[in-house]
Amino acid sequence: MSCNTFATGSIGALARFVAASLAGAVLAACATPAPPAAPAPTLSLEEKHQRIRANWTPGGPDFIPADTLTMFPCHSEELPCGKMAPPAVQKVDFRGPVKGDAKKGEAIATNIRYGNCIACHNLPNGHTGGTIGPSLAEYAKRQMPVDYTYQRIWDIRAYNPNAFMPLYGTNAVLTGQEIQDVMAFLELGK
């Protein structure tokens, strides 16, 4: 997690206030010797999206092509991705309103080769899924702020670095629009 993300991230009014007052402490913590710097990512998020979507249709019958996966850290000893640093935590500033299509969101969330939220979560509309993640069947009842939900889907490490969830935004799994579609679908869970 890079240090400056703390100061610039949008994380709610109260937290922003606290973050500002803590900025000195955080920056001081950041001044301690950092681990070897990660090489700068050679591809932007948009380029990653383009490369994936040009070669693969999510939700289709095929596995994501292996050659697009070399853009992310891998197990290989021979390929450069074996030495790639983990993607930096991305803080996003989403203020809503959510402009999503719940029908599309449902398709994304329940398709194994798309968002595949159902692998770990129960979902609205009676979708029974995995139990590793908490049930989201009534997520809307919790009335979580949209910026919180959006950030959680985009890059959950902002809240919990040990979470199971894929980095849907940071790793170009879903576009910002698709995340909003999923959020619109979650709104059905009342």
Added chain:
Amino acid sequence: MKATARILHACAALLAVVAGPALAQAQDDYWFTRSTTIIPHVTGDKYFSNTYDDWKDEASIRRALAAGKQSRDVNFKDFRWMEKSFDAMVYVDEGKDVFHKKNDAGQSCATCHGENGEKLKGAYAKLPKYNARVGRVLSAPTQIRTCAKDRLNLDYKENSRPNSVLDLYIATLSDGMPVDIDVAAPGPLKDAYEKGKDLYFKRTGHFHFACASCHTGATTSLYIRGQRPSTFFGDAAHYPIWHFGFALPGDDNASIFTLQHQIKSCQTLSRMLPGEEGSPSMTAIEVFLKASANGYRMSIPTVEYNMSSDYLIKQSGQAK
């Protein structure tokens, strides 16, 4: 309600701000259970799922089932130990045929290894191991490919059909023997174990998952993608397995999963870069998994977990 949620949310954000730097630096690239005690022995499960006492031997498994526990609670060892796969027997026979099939020079695997693999009894329980001639640690499929090429001039690439059925057949010759991968002594095998351990907990791929994200204590008996992941302890003692027909790109056999092929399958399904079977990094992961089954008896041939018909019937009964 909304106000409460806002306060909770702010608290969570505050926690992330305060605790974030300390936690995140160390754990961005590794799954956090990496810091747990890990020993190259099946009893190491006590530091992870801590279910070992329920599946350490037949008596324990019977006792656990009698007490109402399910297959998932005993790490699926009930049918891995107490049932053999009939589906797999067809492939075992095919492997035996390949083993005795003579090449143009009239030689076969049996020429060196004995009729019915007499001299290979127990060998599989000690694989992977260091091959001095090749100069690196080899898992069984690579050992088979190397041997077939150098001795018989046959091309049995890893995961080709003859290689996989041979792998299965040779594994049956070690049925019932305890896994014994010596990673204590300094050397290439220990190095491979350490590298494999590192890779097992490394977060990779499109989803930023590690092997340990699914196969670790916290997930035991929970559902992910319609399956319940096993812990990594003891599991390798039952590979290769019969698997329902499931072909990955490039497969010419879809039903026998060697451990190498299982790792590749897991990588594919969790959107990691699928490794090349038999490559050093894939072999290292296998060494780590197999050594984590040290002391546990092999049972070959069995089925993929979740695929026992008894288990599925119990599951559907549960749903009623």
